[in-house]
Amino acid sequence: MANLLRRALRPAPAAVEQRFGWDDYANLLGAFGFGGHSYGLGLTQTLPGQSEEKLEANFPALVQGALKRNGVIFACILTRMLVFSEARFQFRRLQNGRPGDLFGTKDLQLLERPWRGGTTGDLLTRMLLDADLAGQAYLTKQGVGSRRRVRRLRPDWVTIILGSENEPELGADALDADLLGYIYQPGGPTSTAKPVLLMPEEVAHFAPIPDPVASYRGMSWLQPIIPELQSDSAATTHKLKFFENGATPNMVVSIDPSVSVEAFKRFKEVMETEHRGLANAYKTLYLGGGADAKVVGSDLRQLDFKLTQGAGETRIAAAAGVPPVIVGLSEGLQSATYSNYGQARRRLADGTMRPLWRNAAGSLATLVPPPEGAELWYDDRDIPFLREDRKDAAEIQGTQATTIRQLVDAGFTPDSAIRAVESEDWALLAHTGLFSVQLRPPNPQQEQQPTKSDPIAPEDVPNPPDEGTGDPATGE
Structure with a gap:
């Protein structure tokens, strides 16, 4: 830690090159x-050779x-x-x-x-x-x-300290430098408070x-x-x-050269007093002999x-x-x-x-x-x-529910079907080993009906009717 602190507080080498940058x-x-x-x-x-990234x-x-x-x-x-x-x-x-x-x-x-x-x-x-x-x-x-x-x-009180694990000093290019830590100066760079060294994991x-010209x-x-x-x-x-000056455009007032400086100053004082500011807007301008007013510039329209x-x-x-x-x-x-x-x-x-x-x-x-x-x-x-995105989300969930139902009907476990659909990873599917009726093969041993050539078992022969049970009147 002591070596790191010494490296962090070591003054940066002098810049070897000065260019017209964003500061200028x-x-x-x-x-x-x-x-x-x-x-x-x-x-x-x-700048080339800097060992810190400091927010100015x-x-x-x-x-x-x-x-x-x-x-x-x-x-x-x-x-x-x-x-x-x-x-x-x-x-x-x-x-x-x-x-x-x-x-x-x-x-x-x-x-x-x-x-x-x-x-x-x-x-x-x-x-x-x-x-x-x-x-x-x-x-x-x-x-x-x-x-x-x-x-x-506070960001302008923090300085990023850079270093290198391979070289003791930074070269001309600091973009591949390693992050050693942060120095926090309470009160700013000019403060007399003790700086605090913080490690990157803190x-x-x-x-x-x-920033394209910085590492971190x-x-x-x-x-x-x-x-x-x-x-x-x-x-x-x-x-x-524009509104402070009475919502009027800029004007140039020219005075005849024969007018003295004292008279010009008095005229200027009267003009600014009587015709400048919101309270004097839209007043009629009166000019004496030898004075001429011209509008210059553009108004808002x-x-x-x-x-x-x-x-x-x-x-x-x-x-x-x-x-x-x-x-x-x-x-x-x-x-x-x-x-x-x-x-x-x-x-x-x-x-x-x-x-x-x-x-x-x-x-x-x-x-x-x-x-x-x-x-x-x-x-x-x-x-x-x-x-408002929930409507689109509901439509997507409806499509996902249909897909999950089809996967479950095909024999995949419900939990794996949900995970696969949500993660969009079909490798998460797990099959139960059970298939729907449409996927089952026909039964090879079907029950056969007896034919004329087949022998009739005795128990299959119907009992003959009892002779003593007929109708005596009809003989049937």
């Missing part, structure tokens, strides 16, 4: 401002500038969270590599009650929120027995979108659309400023503001994996109505939510190891958002 590109685009502070949009990158200080920037200040981003993240948090976790049996039935044990209580007052939905909400904004979520467990709890690690690392670090879906995010924020600001901003909103929703009609964006409602809401809902469930649930189950298996012959899986059967 984001700096050219500008930074988010909030509360008088400027948050740079530095995107994480891996873009997490607070995206929280303050995107989640809390952009309605479209908030709506997309909220939609993802509301659906994602509805799932539950169960163990799923594996039979010959194929999934079987779901079952639960008391080990799942750690995920059902991750912390005091918390539920599985709270756990999933935290995981997805960190993954959406930082690209990954880190979870570990503390305590023993009934006091075990799940602790969330941390559930949820990174649904991998994830990437936020917001990073590729930072220009769209800034454009949408700028469009919203433009709309706000000339700019086709709704179409311009709507296109950006659609691209943001596409990056989030959420159909615009689900979020309620105007452009999505124009191209699709709520009549085909079901198709959009299925796209969100099958294309976005289920891959996220699968990834989350695999990540949390580090904290809750499944029993032998099983895996940690999600249970989406009780999610109201997917309730």
